[in-house]
Amino acid sequence: MQNKCGQFFTSYRQENRLFKTWFERFWLLVLFVGLILYPLCFDSYVLQLCMINIAIIAAVSLNVLTGACGQISLGQGAFVGVGAYAGVWFVQSGAAMLPEWMFVVFGGPFIPAILCGGLVTALVGMFFGIPSLRLKGIYLAIATLAAQFILEYVFLHWKSVTGGHSGMAVPAPEIFGYTFDTYPRMFYLTLACAVLMVYLATNLMRSKPGRAFVSIRDHHLSAEIVGVNLFWYKLQAFAVSAFMAGVAGGLWAHTARYLTPSPTFGIGLSISYLAMIIIGGLGSVLGAVYGAIFISVLPICLDLLAELVGGFFPELATPIKATKGGVFGLVLMLFLIFEPEGLAHRWRLIKAYWKLYPFAH
Amino acid sequence: MSLLDVTGITLTFRGLAALMNVSFTIEEGEILSLIGPNGAGKTSMLNCISGRYHPDEGDIAIDGKSILSMKAHRRTEMGLSRTFQNIALFKGMSVLDNLMVGRHSQMKYGLLASMLYWGKARRHEDMHRRRVEDVIDFLGLSPYRHQVAGRLPYGVQKRVELGRALAAEPRLILLDEPMAGMNLEETEDMARYILDINEEWGVTVLLVEHDMGVVMDISDKVVVLDFGSVLATGAPEEVQQDKDVIAAYLGGEDETFLGR
Numbered sequence: 001m002q003n004k005c006g007q008f009f010t011s012y013r014q015e016n017r018l019f020k021t022w023f024e025r026f027w028l029l030v031l032f033v034g035l036i037l038y039p040l041c042f043d044s045y046v047l048q049l050c051m052i053n054i055a056i057i058a059a060v061s062l063n064v065l066t067g068a069c070g071q072i073s074l075g076q077g078a079f080v081g082v083g084a085y086a087g088v089w090f091v092q093s094g095a096a097m098l099p100e101w102m103f104v105v106f107g108g109p110f111i112p113a114i115l116c117g118g119l120v121t122a123l124v125g126m127f128f129g130i131p132s133l134r135l136k137g138i139y140l141a142i143a144t145l146a147a148q149f150i151l152e153y154v155f156l157h158w159k160s161v162t163g164g165h166s167g168m169a170v171p172a173p174e175i176f177g178y179t180f181d182t183y184p185r186m187f188y189l190t191l192a193c194a195v196l197m198v199y200l201a202t203n204l205m206r207s208k209p210g211r212a213f214v215s216i217r218d219h220h221l222s223a224e225i226v227g228v229n230l231f232w233y234k235l236q237a238f239a240v241s242a243f244m245a246g247v248a249g250g251l252w253a254h255t256a257r258y259l260t261p262s263p264t265f266g267i268g269l270s271i272s273y274l275a276m277i278i279i280g281g282l283g284s285v286l287g288a289v290y291g292a293i294f295i296s297v298l299p300i301c302l303d304l305l306a307e308l309v310g311g312f313f314p315e316l317a318t319p320i321k322a323t324k325g326g327v328f329g330l331v332l333m334l335f336l337i338f339e340p341e342g343l344a345h346r347w348r349l350i351k352a353y354w355k356l357y358p359f360a361h
Numbered sequence: 362m363s364l365l366d367v368t369g370i371t372l373t374f375r376g377l378a379a380l381m382n383v384s385f386t387i388e389e390g391e392i393l394s395l396i397g398p399n400g401a402g403k404t405s406m407l408n409c410i411s412g413r414y415h416p417d418e419g420d421i422a423i424d425g426k427s428i429l430s431m432k433a434h435r436r437t438e439m440g441l442s443r444t445f446q447n448i449a450l451f452k453g454m455s456v457l458d459n460l461m462v463g464r465h466s467q468m469k470y471g472l473l474a475s476m477l478y479w480g481k482a483r484r485h486e487d488m489h490r491r492r493v494e495d496v497i498d499f500l501g502l503s504p505y506r507h508q509v510a511g512r513l514p515y516g517v518q519k520r521v522e523l524g525r526a527l528a529a530e531p532r533l534i535l536l537d538e539p540m541a542g543m544n545l546e547e548t549e550d551m552a553r554y555i556l557d558i559n560e561e562w563g564v565t566v567l568l569v570e571h572d573m574g575v576v577m578d579i580s581d582k583v584v585v586l587d588f589g590s591v592l593a594t595g596a597p598e599e600v601q602q603d604k605d606v607i608a609a610y611l612g613g614e615d616e617t618f619l620g621r
Binding site: 011012013016200201203204206207208209210211212214215217218219221222223224225226227228229230236240283 | 411412413432433434437438442443445449450451452453454458461462463465466468470471472475476477478482483485486487490491525529
């Protein structure tokens with residue numbers, strides 16, 4: 001948080017700003033203009049961009065819980081699943097339960113349903129977070145792994161809600177009569193949600209609850225001494241994290257438009273979220289964003305590479321495709337060895353370097 | 362009425378007595394030192410007061426109100442604050458954030474307000490930041506404000522921990538060996554800080570320390586523990602003369618040690 005040379009703050013509010021310089025604000029604007037223009041100019045990879053937005057929300061949610069609060073969760077994939085099914089249920093069967101004014105304010109059942117799906121997921125997350133009072137580290141990991149399997153079982157067998165093995169179709173979301181039935185439209189919706197969630201998580205991390213989370217991670221004994229109610233804050237971390245995961249799930253369901261429980265919301269998804277926050281940087285909101293983008297883009301790049309090489313050497317195309325998983329794992333491992341503090345840390349170092357360039361000190 | 366009343370505290374670990382019938386009182390505005398040979402039960406006593414250990418018998422009261430049934434975080438709200446013998450900072454956070462966490466129990470806004478960071482939450486953040494800056498100025502921590510606490514030198518980390526305890530605006534601060542591992546200059550600085558905390562900020566101090574020079578200089582009252590029970594209580598000069606205390610420290614009647 002060290003500022004540029006010649007940049008002085010005259011109030012705490014100024015110092016606490018998220019984007020402190022016009023330079024930062026300008027490039028952020030450029031980024032968003034680019035993102036908004038992309039689906040208008042190009043057709044390919046729009047679905048992947050939607051999924052990246054969703055992955056960003058889920059990774060940020062996991063980073064609040066695991067990166068900041070230190071409560072490892074191997075059940076985040078299942079929490080996303082809970083949000084997906086709950087969101088769809090509230091759009092279809094549960095819409096009657098929602099109060100009338102919500103439809104008026106939010107222009108239809110979609111937004112209330114996503115929020116209610118998030119709340120249901122938060123309750124589920126809090127329930128599975130209860131063991132965190134007694135269990136730490138690897139033991140908590142196993143407890144949340146149990147949550148993963150229990151929830152997957154429920155997805156498969158609660159057929160009236162989830163459709164069981166055969167899955168179920170999801171209608172396109174509609175807000176104020178505007179139907180989000182194409183991928184470009186879904187891209188704007190998921191982008192808006194991702195920006196909102198990243199903003200909320202950033203605020204959370206820079207104020208009282210976020211600091212309490214990190215204090216629990218760094219030294220839970222002295223956290224209690226400074227007045228942090230350990231159990232309550234751990235539960236809050238589970239609740240916030242699961243809520244965001246639930247929102248990600250609701251968006252996922254409405255982007256994919258078809259839900260099958262397994263392996264979509266399986267242990268593989270949980271692990272990949274964990275990989276995102278480790279690669280991005282534990283405890284940093286921006287890190288989770290970088291990690292989500294990296295993990296989502298890497299397989300696409302490997303595919304492109306395989307295609308490219310296959311163009312020159314057709315006989316190599318199949319073996320390259322076959323080793324894709326291995327290359328993916330290798331890249332992850334190299335990252336952990338050479339960049340253990342994540343992309344967010346590397347980004348800070350790069351910024352620090354250019355701040356002083358061309359001087360050494 | 363005393364600020365802190367410790368009456369007949371007995372603490373055992375599986376039959377092994379760490380504290381036996383320990384009683385003492387701290388008056389508002391006092392500096393009380395708890396001394397004794399290694400293993401005498403000084404840190405156990407602090408842990409009983411701060412809520413990490415639960416004594417088997419006896420009572421601990423602030424302003425005559427028993428705090429034994431309270432959890433540690435509730436005791437902080439009662440005006441209790443402490444530092445640890447081995448540095449227990451939040452190593453991944455900046456110095457500023459460490460001190461801001463110190464004010465946790467004073468901050469009154471919830472999760473939703475914090476996520477929106479608007480209105481109340483923002484006002485409170487600025488307000489508490491101002492108080493934290495007072496502590497930073499007082500302890501001379503401003504060069505380290507935005508640095509990660511875990512990477513600072515040992516002496517500075519000790520100071521940050523004192524600052525975190527102070528940020529909570531306690532009435533009673535428990536200091537567990539604040540001078541341990543410090544050189545002469547740092548020790549003198551720390552002694553000065555403790556006196557200032559006591560005199561300017563009006564905080565009552567319970568000090569556990571091995572540096573007898575400092576203890577005898579700054580304390581109003583000294584409690585000597587040995588093998589879990591109180592050996593002597595009184596002003597520093599009285600304790601220095603006490604035969605039992607000399608025997609406990611030196612195993613004989615050599616009077617040169619405590620009298621420096």
